[in-house]
Amino acid sequence: MKAELIEKEEVVNLKFLDAPKGEVTVEAEKLNGAVRLGNEFKSKAYITFQTDQGPKKIETTVWSVTESFLQIKNDVLIPIKSLIDIQY
Secondary structure, three states: OOOEEOOHHHHHHOOEOOOOHHHOOOOHHHHHHHHHHHHHHOOOEEEEEEEOOEEEEEEEOOOEEOOOEEEEHHHEEEEHHHEEEEEO
16 A cells, blocks of 8 residues: 655654554664664655555655664654555
8 A cells, every 4th residue: 555645744643553464674773874874964754654544655754763663753653563665
């Protein structure tokens, strides 16, 4: 299923679900690369994640990553278990 590209400001209005097991391509290396890209080079990544409205995609800077969450602008947190893909 193709992800709908949305504005990052819309993320706060979404309910996250676990990503479908067979579609997840996010690994620790990708997460750390996205953080480095954002913090050192001020570059953005495309983040695809699962919601109750289907897969969504945003283009944004990744500020930080913890064991459970990916943080973007304005302290918005996206659960790691919802991530489908990160591209940069």
